[in-house]
Amino acid sequence: MENETTHGSIPQEIIFRDASIHDVEAIAALHAESWRRHYRGAYLDSFLDGDVLTNRLAEWGGRLTAPSADHFTIVAEQSDAVVGFVHMILDKDPHWGTLLDNLHVTHRLKRHGIGRELLVEAASELVRRRPDDRRFYLWVLAQNTAAQAFYMACGGTRVETTLCGPFPGGGKALGHRMAWPDAVALVTTQA
Numbered sequence: 512m513e514n515e516t517t518h519g520s521i522p523q524e525i526i527f528r529d530a531s532i533h534d535v536e537a538i539a540a541l542h543a544e545s546w547r548r549h550y551r552g553a554y555l556d557s558f559l560d561g562d563v564l565t566n567r568l569a570e571w572g573g574r575l576t577a578p579s580a581d582h583f584t585i586v587a588e589q590s591d592a593v594v595g596f597v598h599m600i601l602d603k604d605p606h607w608g609t610l611l612d613n614l615h616v617t618h619r620l621k622r623h624g625i626g627r628e629l630l631v632e633a634a635s636e637l638v639r640r641r642p643d644d645r646r647f648y649l650w651v652l653a654q655n656t657a658a659q660a661f662y663m664a665c666g667g668t669r670v671e672t673t674l675c676g677p678f679p680g681g682g683k684a685l686g687h688r689m690a691w692p693d694a695v696a697l698v699t700t701q702a
């Protein structure tokens with residue numbers, strides 16, 4: 512990806528860049544808030560009402576203090592605040608390819624095109640890193656119909672439904688696998 516970009520109808524002051532160790536706390540806070548808002552009913556109440564932030568700080572601390580060629584994270588930033596992020600784990604599945612593990616946009620800025628641009632930036636980076644294997648996929652909760660509509664608007668196809676989990680804190684729920692056979696389609700659409 513380019514180091515910093517702005518795009519289309521997205522608020523002009525938003526930039527997209529690679530995440531660094533300095534983003535751990537901001538990403539963890541956004542992630543915890545988004546789980547609490549959107550994942551109730553799938554994740555256990557006891558977990559969501561507890562210390563989700565500590566759980567997410569441990570996860571993001573691990574990811575961002577140990578940069579690896581096998582994964583990458585891109586953030587959307589507005590006035591020095593993280594307002595969205597996407598994380599990709601390369602070559603996760605032999606059949607479906609790279610896993611898009613997390614994509615979240617801060618609640619007040621949803622429907623401004625930030626999620627789509629994060630997806631496009633992630634797809635561009637995947638194409639750059641894996642020019643010969645550009646497949647990717649993700650899991651979305653069956654209850655999360657808004658995210659499913661978003662992914663379908665961005666060219667994803669629902670290919671499988673299964674019981675997912677156990678999630679952090681416990682619990683299981685139905686989820687859909689959404690897949691993209693070639694990330695370059697997303698990049699080309701947005702060009």
Ligand SMILES: CC(C)(COP(=O)(O)OP(=O)(O)OC[C@H]1O[C@@H](n2cnc3c(N)ncnc32)[C@H](O)[C@@H]1OP(=O)(O)O)[C@@H](O)C(=O)NCCC(=O)NCCS
Pocket residue numbers: 545549614615616617620621622623624625626627628649650651652655657658660661662664665
């Ligand atoms: C899902 C999410 C990442 C989408 O990001 P976003 O910035 O809000 O989405 P965008 O503005 O880029 O939307 C692009 C297109 O997707 C579709 N879309 C997005 N949200 C939608 C919704 N709630 N309902 C129907 N379609 C939707 C629309 O076609 C939209 O284009 P439009 O606004 O011009 O109509 C964001 O809403 C989010 O963080 N949700 C909570 C966390 C979450 O569920 N993450 C996914 C986990 S698998």
